Amino acid sequence: MDVLLSIYGATAQGLTWTIFALGVFITFRILNYADLTCEGSFALGGSISSVFVVRLNLNPYLSLFVALLAGLVAGAVTGLLHTKLKIPAILSGILTMFGLYSINLRIMGQPNTSLVGNKSLIFMIKDLLPTAAELGIKDIVLQTGVVLVVGLLFSLIAIAFLYWFFGTEIGSCIRATGNNDTMVRAQGVNTDLTKIAGLAFSNGLIAFAGALVTQTQGYADVGMGQGVIVIGLASIVIGEVMFLKAKNFAVKMLAIMCGSVIYRIIIALILRMGLDTNDMKLFTAIVVALALSIPTMLKNKPLFNRKEAQR
Amino acid sequence: MLKLNGIYKTFNHNTVNEKRVINNLTLDLKKGDFVTVIGGNGAGKSTLLNLIAGVYPPDSGSISLDGEAITFLPEYKRAKYLGRVFQDPMMGTAANMEIQENLALAYRRGKRRGLRWGITNKEKQIYVDKLNNLGLGLESRMSTKVGLLSGGQRQALTLLMATLQQPKLLLLDEHTAALDPSTAERVLDLTQQIVAANNLTTLMVTHNMKQAIQYGNRLIMMYEGKIIFDVQGEEKSKLKVTDLLQKFEIVSQGSFANDRMLLS
Incomplete structure (x- = not known):
């Protein structure tokens, strides 16, 4: 029963993180750009969302969209650094991420903000439903259910x-810019603009996801974005490995959603088996490194093994 | 039509690697001209095409196309007037996208792009007809990823994409150099067909003297960033490979022994 409950919780968590993974997918797979801005813009979304609800007493739904807009701007800044100032891709992202740390501290005025005692998005929805007691289920089950449905819907x-x-x-x-920007320019498209637009879109989604995660977990932390790109990559590669034959773009994105959920389930199960939480990041890093390298290794494998080839 | 006036281009300014690639070059193309450009390695042929395409600006001089000054127009803006095929078959197409998606991108060259759907059913029929003309069987593989095509197929597709919207000027940068001889021949035939059918003004760089003589109505030979030989019409049609070799010998004072040129 306990195991089922933690899988249930992990599924809900994976669904709230799907939009984040989709944001990483846009830069990493579509634009072919390893964008580290996401670590800053994720926390940016969280900071804005928490301040909106706690400090300004505004609607949490509204906070999601303000976070989206702020993320768009953050991504555009990285894009401008890269295309107009010719700063290498990874460094542009790192610079924006680095700067966002201070901005996020400014927004919250403190390193973290708790939503306890305020109406988070999840509690607002829960209030509309009958109570857990009336439904005859545990409160945590109802709350996780709300998170799951909200995550799936978004x-x-x-x-x-x-x-x-x-x-x-x-x-x-x-899409073509990520493939071959020379060709795209030859077809009369300003590739600086397409890169900026792609980065802006990606980070807008990521900040939206940061806000959504903050609303579901009940707090925002200035360090909440640290290392999240690896989680995004893990979701993408798990999804890709599971749906190797996926050609349709929508199916590929649904695969990422599954990847995000499965990643959370794996983590939940491994933690239950007694993995120290402190070791989790190392574990994730190893999983991602393996998942990224296995497809390449399989591709380079000869069709027959050597003995057969010699015959 | 295309006018280049007093163009200079130097790479790696003020370094030990400084190289003047284009040296006071002036060129005037008439509408409908099919000009072949030959020259040894480092003669400035590709640089000439890149200057016209706007990959980089000249150090001095001016370029105009059909009366419009384009010297400093960004690459993506002048793409409206230009069709380009590159030496590397990978350069002209997006490998992870379908044949029809690549064509749809090219179909919108010089047009405003918005939030309409990227490809319509109506234009798909146009693509089928055009691919049919290529005679490579690509019309039945419209949703195949371009990355799965051979170099020759990709080059033929790039050629089609370059001319899908009629360009004012077609720039071919050794577009058959990376292909095997029979495929190169096929792509050149297609080039000839498409250029003739649309009466395109064309600038074709080649390493191959035979090709340079066989195709086009005008031939330009470059050496150290200058045009050293320029023939057209009847005089060009009488030209032989030995004549060209002789020309090279004279300007390079015997030091010219580019095996790549001799072999071709």
Whole structure:
């Protein structure tokens, strides 16, 4: 029963993190750009969302969209650093991420903000439902259920939106830019703009995800973005390995959603088996390194083994 | 049509590697000209094409196309007027995208791109017809990823993409150099067909003297950033490879022994 409960919780968590993984997917796979801005913009979304609810007493839904806008700006800054000032891709992201740390501290005025005692998005929805006692279930089950449905809903909306956007003329240009920017320029497209747009989109989604995660976990921390890019990559590669044959763009994104959930389930199960929480990051890093290298190794494997080839 | 006036281009300014690649070059193309450009390695052929395409600006001099000054127009803006095929077959197409998606990108060259769907059913029929003309069987593989095509197929597709929207000027930068001889021949035939059918003004760089003589109505030979030989019309059609070799010998004072040119 306990195991089922932790899988249930992990599923809900994986779904709230799906939009984050989709944001990383846009830069890492579509733009072919390892963007570290995400670590800053994730915490940016969280900071804005927490301050909106705790300090300003505003609607948590509104905070998600303000976070989205702020993330767009953060991504655009990285894009400008890279395209206009010619700073290498990874360094541009690191600079923005580094700067965002101070900005996030400024926004919150303190290193972390707790939503306890205030209406988070999850509690607002829970208030609309009958209480757990009336339903005859544990409160935690009801609350996790709300998180799960909210996460799933937002993920599906994001996937539908991205499917539409990357099918449009502008979206096609962004996809092609990640493939071959010389060709895209030769077709009359300003590739500086497509790169900036892609980075802005990605970080907008990531900040939105940061806000959503803050609303579900009940607090924001200036360090909440640290190392999250690895979690995003883990979700992407797990999804890709599971759906190797996926060609359709929507299916690929659904695979990432599954990847995000499965990553959380794996972590939950391993923690239950007694892995020290402190070792979790090392574990994740190893999993991602393996998952990224195995497809390449398989590709280079000869079709027959040597003995057969000699015959 | 295309006018280049007093163009200079030097790479690696003020370093030991400083190299003047284009040295006071002036060129005037007439509408409908099919010009072949030959020259040894480092003669400045590719640099000339890149200057016209706007990959980088000249140090001095001016470029105009159809009366419009384009000297400092960014690459993506002048792409509206230019069709380009590169030496590397990988350069002209997006490998992870479908054949029809690549064509759809090219179909919108010089047009405003918005949030309409990236490819419509109506244009797919156009692509099928055009691919059919190539005779490579690509019309039945519209949703194949371009990365799965051979170098020759990709080059033929790039050629089609470059001319899908009629360009004012077609720039071919040794576009068959990376292909095997029979594929190169096929792509050159297609080039000839497409150029003739659309009456395109064309600038084709090649390493191959035979090709340079066989195709086009005008031939330009470059050496150390200058045009050293320029023939057209009847005089060009009478030209032989030995004549060209002789020309090279004279300007390079015998030091010219580029095996790549001799072999071709």
